[in-house]
Amino acid sequence: MDTPVLLIALPLLTAFSLGIIKIFSKKMVKVVTVISATVHLALIMSVVREAMQRPIVYHLGDWDNLLGISLVIDSFSAMMALLIGVLAYAVIIYSLVYVDFHELKYYVLSFLLIAGVMGMSLTGDLFNLYVFFEIVSITSYALVAIKEEKASFEGAFKYLVMGMLSGAFVLLAIILTYQVTGALNFAQVAANFGDAPMLVRQTIFVFFLIGFGTKFCLVPLHAWLPDVYCGAPASFNALSSGLVIKASLYAFIRIVYLLFGMTTGISQVMIYWGVLTFLVAHILAYQQESLKRLLGYSSIAQIGYIMLAIGLGTESGIIAGSYHLFNDGLMKATLFLGVGIFSYTVGASKIDDLKGLGFSMPKVSFAVVIATLAIIGLPPFNGFISKWLILQAAWETEYIVAAFFVPIGSLLSLGYYLKVIKALYSRAEGELEVKPIDWKLRVPTYVLSAACLVMGIIPNLSLALITNIPKFLLDSSNYINLLLGR
Template sequence: MVWLIIYPLLTAFILGIIKRIIADYLDFITLSIFSGYLLIVFKITSSIGSNGIEYFLGSWEKLLGIRLHLAADGVFMVWLIALLTYLILIYCSSYIQENKAKYYILIYVLTASLMGLVLTADFFNLYVWFEIASIVSYSLAAINQNRNNFEGVLKYIVVGSIGGMLVLLAIILSYKLTGTLDLAEIAIRSQNISDFQQATIKILLLVGFGSKIALVPLHAWLPDVYTNANVTFNALSSALILKTVLYSLIKVLHNLFGGAFFSSKLQIIVMMWGVITFLVAHLLAYQQQNIKRLLAYSSIAHLGYLIMVFSLGTEKGLIAANFHLLNHALMKSALFLLSGILSLRIKSYLIRDWQGLGYKFPYSTLLFTGVSLAIIGLPPFNGFVSKWLMVQAIIDAGYVNIAFTILIGTILSLVYYLRIIKVLYSRRKNWEEEFDNNYKESKRLTAVTTVLAGSCLVLGIIPGPMLELINKTISILGG
């Protein structure tokens, strides 16, 4: 199991040494190596039993050593990280023109750190991988050395550092109270600490992780970073980095405090935090003229949905949240990558400059339109199924008024996504003068976005197998 972390780290090291020698074959070698990684993922995940598998690094005793644990809940995230990273690497092979070797190296290190977050079973090493993922994210966001991105990346670093410090304080406090860093052991010993101390740990974790996943009002860095960063980073961040950090938060809370990890009062606070996050983010998205800023606020909104439903701690809530986590990762990565394709043609991310693309470039705009309808939550796409499940879970938990806010959020997102679709299919004059007619779309870019957009439709029409898998995972968790 440790090879899920070591393999991408070794690959990054090797690529760093031989990048000049293999410059002409860099794309082929990078993708071939990751294909081998997928085989390793398959071999490991296919051998997991009901109790999962464990691995201890070195000869340290359990309470102090580094323990890796992969159970059914982790398999879901391992495959999501591996498959989406592979698709984004294929996209990068045609899209990235500058600093490609550095980009590949950082993506491999990022893969290792995200796998570490999913697999680690001790508190301190979760923090280590948490910080490594953050550092790689800062590097990927700033790799183009765009002066306009300086402010956004600086905000990202400052907010991320404060969030990391709060998480570290939670770890120090839990270690002082329990005398161990092993999550399973902390769960046993935390029963002996007071409610106030437990609440303090939970709040530190919520605010610390909340700053990393850009919950309102800790969100200001994300739109600024996404506006000037490469769309491949935006896809990685929205689909994988933010989702894995959120998954880590839920994993820690679930391991330490059980299925109902929030008291009734704290649960209401967290749910309202989620509601405020997605309502504010939707309203801000409506005001944007830059497509990347709009998609950034949309990502914040959906993280609000997720934290709201995860906070229920019920089986239905966890199933709905996990399914929406998967769906949003697919939808948002597709939208960012499609916007990258369209921007190559018109050299602009301003919505007004996209006028008429539906007639000039029908296939990519058709995919963009379909995924936009999916993320709004309209049938027959996957977004409709996961939003329906979220509403059911919230109503079953007795929060009918909060369930109604999801409908409000859906209407708000419908308004600003329809505005983009309207622009795409509005006719425009002087096409020949304004557009590069010599531009030829890469088959790799189209293939990747087709797979992502197609999966949104398939999971909307046939959600059963994936929901059954998630249901088994939640049953094992004891949610």
């Protein structure tokens, strides 16, 4: 079966054929987009179902597993693939109405972005990871600038400079790793990495941390994100916050567990840096007036929680962290899509502009409120369950300080998200004229916010997928044997 490679190949093929299709018929572009996204989602579902039974290893071009590139789909990759499938489909449907600028370019870039993110989560080869990482970065820069406003060009340039720096550090780390292990395949790298001198290993860790950390917004390296989100279209914000940042974090987690293992030193770095990240981000988010900036800072904060949970290095910590990663993807996408609807219909971009919208657009506002409550961490939504699991895991491993700050962070986020809810449900001065909203904008938002509620009430749905993640992360020999086909 060649389905695993199709997960990457299909969006790539769609991206490049859209331009040719447009020459023949302009109407076909959107039709092909929807068909391709639907097929892609179906393929992902079938692969994920297969991977839940047994992890899949796919050798590209039938090369020997040490020479060629392999795709590895264990539970963690399968979870990422599922998240990518759901979010990408929702965002593509949403874009059919939302995007009225440079349509063709937008779809080409989006499909390239999806292919890149998918590649990052499935690949079993270090350099292949870098190539997909750069595909994601370059398409992101272009997507930020696509609205051709002043803010979007500045955001894109800032993003580009930071992205180039992060790419340079990742590349440096990869070539150093190759030099000390003589391999690029994850399995061989992991097996040989222990022999490297301590100093080199520490250097490589720092380079990976800076490189990927710039992309997933560790706190001193986060400054680009709010500016970028301001000028970008809301549909890209949902993709970026839900997928791009998460894929970088995924790659970092994978590399840290495979190459270094969770030693006490690394564990403490990740835990306390995670705590610092979410505290600073929450405090900065509190001062924001602009909705997109607020959500941007909130995205950074959630990264902090995931870092903290993954850094614990225990089974419960990894489960909590990966569950929060999945949940945050859903919640952030809902919020950005909802905010996108507000800005598309009435041009609201600041918190004050939301006044009265709760009455004129009750259903969309309700969906946004659900996602807001979920991201604060109130029961019965999914955010509550994952934050509770994080708290519990931190308590068990006796990182009491870290555990203490998890509810503090929730309180802080309650502070600024309440401002949003309050603005939504306070009366505006004049009567608001709201034109009816197209179903293509509404339905993806509803579906994602319903997913937040369902995941909170029946967590077993996704926990079944997640319970196997620690098996391949904690004991890297499992992953190595899987990749080498032993």
